[in-house]
Amino acid sequence: MSENLCLSVRDLSIAFHSGGRRMLAVDRVSFDIVKGECTALVGESGSGKSATALSVLRLLPYPAASHPSGQILFHGRDLLQLSERDMRKVRGDDITIVFQEPMTSLNPLHTIEKQIGEILLLHRGLTGAPARARTLEVLTQVGIPDPEIRLKSYPHQLSGGQRQRVMIAMALANEPDLLIADEPTTALDVTVQAQIIALLKDIQARLGMSLLFITHDLGIVRKIAQRVCVMKSGNIVEQGAVERVFAAPQHAYTRALLAAEPRPDPAPPQPNAPVVLQTDQLRVWFPITRGLMRKVVGHVKACDGLSIALRKGETLGVVGESGSGKSTLGRAILRLISSEGPIVFMGHNLQGLRFKEMRPFRRDMQIVFQDPYGSLSPRMSVAEIIKEGLTVHHPHLPERERDRRVVQALIDVGLDPATRFRFPHEFSGGQRQRIAVARALVLEPSFIVLDEPTSALDMLIQAQMVDLLRDLQKRHNLTYLFISHDLRVVAALASRLLVMRHGQVVEAGEAAELFRNPKTDYTRALFAAAFKLETAPEGVVAQ
Amino acid sequence: MDVKTLVEDKVPPQIEPGVPPELKPDLEPAGPLGLAGLPLGFEFSPLNVRRWRNFRANRRGFWSLWLFLILFVVSLCAEFIANDKPLFIHFDGKSYFPVFVTYPDTEFGDDLGTAADYRDPHLQNFLAEHSATVIWAPIRFSYNTINDNPPSAFPSKPTWLLNAADCDFAAKNGYAKCGTLEYNWLGTDDQGRDVLARLIYGFRISVLFGLALTIVSSIIGVAAGAVQGYFGGWTDLLFQRFIEIWTSVPELYLLLIISSVLVPGFFVLLGILLLFSWVRLVGLVRAEFLRGRNFEYIQAARALGVSNAVIMFRHLLPNAMVATMTFLPFIMSSSVMTLTALDFLGFGLPPGSASLGELLSQGKANVQAPWLGLTGFFTVALMLSLLIFIGEAVRDAFDPRKTFA
Numbered sequence: 001m002s003e004n005l006c007l008s009v010r011d012l013s014i015a016f017h018s019g020g021r022r023m024l025a026v027d028r029v030s031f032d033i034v035k036g037e038c039t040a041l042v043g044e045s046g047s048g049k050s051a052t053a054l055s056v057l058r059l060l061p062y063p064a065a066s067h068p069s070g071q072i073l074f075h076g077r078d079l080l081q082l083s084e085r086d087m088r089k090v091r092g093d094d095i096t097i098v099f100q101e102p103m104t105s106l107n108p109l110h111t112i113e114k115q116i117g118e119i120l121l122l123h124r125g126l127t128g129a130p131a132r133a134r135t136l137e138v139l140t141q142v143g144i145p146d147p148e149i150r151l152k153s154y155p156h157q158l159s160g161g162q163r164q165r166v167m168i169a170m171a172l173a174n175e176p177d178l179l180i181a182d183e184p185t186t187a188l189d190v191t192v193q194a195q196i197i198a199l200l201k202d203i204q205a206r207l208g209m210s211l212l213f214i215t216h217d218l219g220i221v222r223k224i225a226q227r228v229c230v231m232k233s234g235n236i237v238e239q240g241a242v243e244r245v246f247a248a249p250q251h252a253y254t255r256a257l258l259a260a261e262p263r264p265d266p267a268p269p270q271p272n273a274p275v276v277l278q279t280d281q282l283r284v285w286f287p288i289t290r291g292l293m294r295k296v297v298g299h300v301k302a303c304d305g306l307s308i309a310l311r312k313g314e315t316l317g318v319v320g321e322s323g324s325g326k327s328t329l330g331r332a333i334l335r336l337i338s339s340e341g342p343i344v345f346m347g348h349n350l351q352g353l354r355f356k357e358m359r360p361f362r363r364d365m366q367i368v369f370q371d372p373y374g375s376l377s378p379r380m381s382v383a384e385i386i387k388e389g390l391t392v393h394h395p396h397l398p399e400r401e402r403d404r405r406v407v408q409a410l411i412d413v414g415l416d417p418a419t420r421f422r423f424p425h426e427f428s429g430g431q432r433q434r435i436a437v438a439r440a441l442v443l444e445p446s447f448i449v450l451d452e453p454t455s456a457l458d459m460l461i462q463a464q465m466v467d468l469l470r471d472l473q474k475r476h477n478l479t480y481l482f483i484s485h486d487l488r489v490v491a492a493l494a495s496r497l498l499v500m501r502h503g504q505v506v507e508a509g510e511a512a513e514l515f516r517n518p519k520t521d522y523t524r525a526l527f528a529a530a531f532k533l534e535t536a537p538e539g540v541v542a543q
Numbered sequence: 544m545d546v547k548t549l550v551e552d553k554v555p556p557q558i559e560p561g562v563p564p565e566l567k568p569d570l571e572p573a574g575p576l577g578l579a580g581l582p583l584g585f586e587f588s589p590l591n592v593r594r595w596r597n598f599r600a601n602r603r604g605f606w607s608l609w610l611f612l613i614l615f616v617v618s619l620c621a622e623f624i625a626n627d628k629p630l631f632i633h634f635d636g637k638s639y640f641p642v643f644v645t646y647p648d649t650e651f652g653d654d655l656g657t658a659a660d661y662r663d664p665h666l667q668n669f670l671a672e673h674s675a676t677v678i679w680a681p682i683r684f685s686y687n688t689i690n691d692n693p694p695s696a697f698p699s700k701p702t703w704l705l706n707a708a709d710c711d712f713a714a715k716n717g718y719a720k721c722g723t724l725e726y727n728w729l730g731t732d733d734q735g736r737d738v739l740a741r742l743i744y745g746f747r748i749s750v751l752f753g754l755a756l757t758i759v760s761s762i763i764g765v766a767a768g769a770v771q772g773y774f775g776g777w778t779d780l781l782f783q784r785f786i787e788i789w790t791s792v793p794e795l796y797l798l799l800i801i802s803s804v805l806v807p808g809f810f811v812l813l814g815i816l817l818l819f820s821w822v823r824l825v826g827l828v829r830a831e832f833l834r835g836r837n838f839e840y841i842q843a844a845r846a847l848g849v850s851n852a853v854i855m856f857r858h859l860l861p862n863a864m865v866a867t868m869t870f871l872p873f874i875m876s877s878s879v880m881t882l883t884a885l886d887f888l889g890f891g892l893p894p895g896s897a898s899l900g901e902l903l904s905q906g907k908a909n910v911q912a913p914w915l916g917l918t919g920f921f922t923v924a925l926m927l928s929l930l931i932f933i934g935e936a937v938r939d940a941f942d943p944r945k946t947f948a
Binding site for chain 2: 331334336355358359362363365366367369370371374375376377378379380388389392393423436439443
């Protein structure tokens with residue numbers, strides 16, 4: 001092994017066993033991580049990138065997982081052959097990991113000091129004042145403001161970005177040789193994502209450690225990595241220096257990934273089309289109650305005086321960081337949560353209508369949710385899921401006609417109608433999202449709320465989804481309310497844009513104009529983070 | 544291990560191997576019956592096929608289920624196994640079915656006009672003289688038949704345990720001679736009734752009672768939990784406080800008081816026990832509904848305009864059913880136990896009815912007759928163990944981590 005190699009993975013295979021069957025998830029991959037460099041593993045979900053990274057720390061669910069072949073050489077030792085005891089010494093000390101989900105990777109019952117202190121105690125035997133000093137040092141390193149105060153904080157008192165910083169602080173505490181970052185920014189806002197990427201890049205350069213970065217986002221790879229391995233179906237199809245791979249991709253799959261940017265071709269604004277939906281000073285306030293008598297002491301203003309107007313055939317993109325009230329707006333318009341202020345839909349005020357009175361309108365206004373796994377009932381076949389709306393709104397339709405419409409909706413969203421008797425779990429994420437769109441479409445609505453419909457999908461699938469939505473809009477003259485924090489997707493679809501923060505409109509206007517010429521710092525920060533992964537000056541966006 | 548053989552069954556590309564396998568979606572293309580893709584209803588969904596396989600994988604639970612079902616079906620036919628009436632009599636060119644029809648003894652040469660007592664030696668002699676064909680059940684005692692020819696004072700030993708001393712004693716004291724005895728496989732109780740016959744009938748009534756109580760209280764409990772969890776807010780708050788007060792009532796004492804006022808019977812007891820047993824599932828189902836009502840597919844159904852009742856029934860109930868099904872065998876075993884306990888204390892089924900609790904209390908009162916207590920103990924222990932084993936297997940079967948593995 002040459003001197004400047006940090007980690008060398010040789011012919012690594014990973015197999016999962018379940019119920020007597022064995023599936024090969026990773027098939028003889030080899031790659032090296034050079035000391036002080038960042039290597040990125042890129043690929044769609046299911047490509048085996050996370051399994052590869054986890055097997056470096058032997059964190060896979062053994063014995064359900066096994067390694068039919070391969071070596072992972074670290075400091076001349078094969079990690080796969082180490083005893084569990086020796087392995088524990090490596091974990092958290094020489095090699096550390098930061099996971100995707102900052103909400104669940106910290107123990108909610110321990111303070112920040114205790115969580116970071118634990119790893120110091122385990123590997124260095126530090127307690128008391130030295131441990132605290134080191135904890136403060138790493139918290140400062142990862143840019144947590146007021147680290148002394150934060151020592152006593154519990155995870156729920158921190159924002160998502162701060163939690164991820166604490167996770168990174170934990171990973172840095174023992175000055176590891178290798179930090180594995182398993183999609184550390186996927187669950188974060190674009191603005192926070194830019195901050196975390198900048199932080200990782202900075203720390204890696206400062207401490208001279210190696211970084212193994214797992215992601216499905218090529219934009220991040222270009223920003224942070226020196227070397228990249230592109231994975232597909234358990235194989236590394238291409239690896240090399242980032243500049244080389246981006247400039248001259250060899251493999252067809254890499255080229256497809258690079259071309260997977262959503263094609264910007266939004267529906268033009270229709271200033272003369274009839275107004276489909278209009279709200280006037282729409283408010284969604286959640287009361288904060290205190291004390292025994294539940295006295296209302298204040299309100300969380302999720303939506304605070306939003307006035308929007310949406311014309312036929314347009315797409316209104318709603319963007320903003322998380323907690324800005326974009327999803328609340330969508331649900332309030334569909335009257336899935338209660339709100340105040342008129343909601344005028346095709347000339348009828350929906351505000352105050354009872355559940356039954358709402359029903360005739362529901363046929364014309366539909367919603368597609370973010371999570372393709374959560375939004376389909378796992379116990380119903382696809383046909384049943386799509387048919388449900390028809391049963392409610394066209395109860396007298398003959399069964400054959402219903403089936404015909406289900407088939408038509410599936411064809412519309414590009415799925416094979418023969419698959420309609422299968423259950424959702426037999427479909428991939430992108431296919432499920434298509435089913436969710438088909439469920440909305442089958443009622444032939446004129447207005448659809450799209451609540452982050454692409455953010456749970458892989459890049460390639462995202463681009464396809466955007467094409468599908470645009471195509472459907474043209475064919476059926478649909479009106480969309482498109483909610484997303486992913487500005488690249490919004491740019492591809494929205495004819496007009498609404499930038500939200502803290503439940504209020506920061507900026508609104510025609511999308512093309514707004515993208516060209518943002519007026520406020522907040523909007524500019526959002527755009528910079530989304531398109532260039534650049535951080536904004538402090539105070540403009542949430543940390 | 545040879546890598547080449549593994550390549551063939553490579554993972555389909557849409558599966559994320561980073562997820563531990565227990566969280567992965569079901570990879571199986573279709574159930575082993577090949578019917579999974581067809582809209583044949585709930586039974587054949589791949590999920591349930593997999594559950595059934597998990598259930599079977601727990602061998603102990605699987606065999607417990609079979610054993611329990613066999614015992615239950617056998618005890619359902621108790622009248623054909625242990626009865627003081629013959630199953631069939633062919634006599635004088637006519638066929639009689641005493642199991643189903645009560646015939647007056649005038650049919651068989653007597654003149655009292657009362658219901659025929661087929662164990663009466665008189666009647667038996669008459670039938671023998673007329674060379675009638677008589678088919679008896681294997682055990683010629685019903686649960687309330689008194690053995691008129693015992694080898695000793697009641698309770699008398701299982702017949703096969705009688706030794707020479709017992710026979711001498713019987714001969715000297717005017718009891719039935721050893722050679723002429725009818726077999727009491729498990730002896731008789733202190734009123735001269737055959738223990739095995741009582742056991743079969745007692746088992747049946749225990750299981751039926753347990754089943755009935757479990758089903759009815761589950762229906763009520765699931766409905767109550769569903770309403771609370773789905774609507775939440777004030778409904779939930781008031782209902783929860785009510786349940787807290789209700790469950791703090793000392794159950795057993797109240798049961799004793801009520802059953803000493805009302806004339807106890809199968810349905811009265813069922814009603815009384817129901818008063819308290821329905822709460823057991825409420826918390827569980829409520830939690831499932833509370834969790835489930837925020838799922839996106841519930842939101843999607845609401846956005847489609849599906850009514851609350853349909854959402855609860857079609858979308859949320861199946862989620863809650865997993866928890867419910869897992870609990871059912873345990874609820875059933877505790878129902879059986881409660882009935883046995885009440886019977887043991889004498890507040891259960893009316894006197895004279897076959898009941899395991901009464902058998903146990905006789906065992907306690909007659910320590911010199913260990914066959915009573917031991918029979919009761921082993922029967923109850925076997926029944927409850929089987930139910931618990933089945934419950935464990937059901938729990939395995941519905942374990943989401945195993946189901947989706």
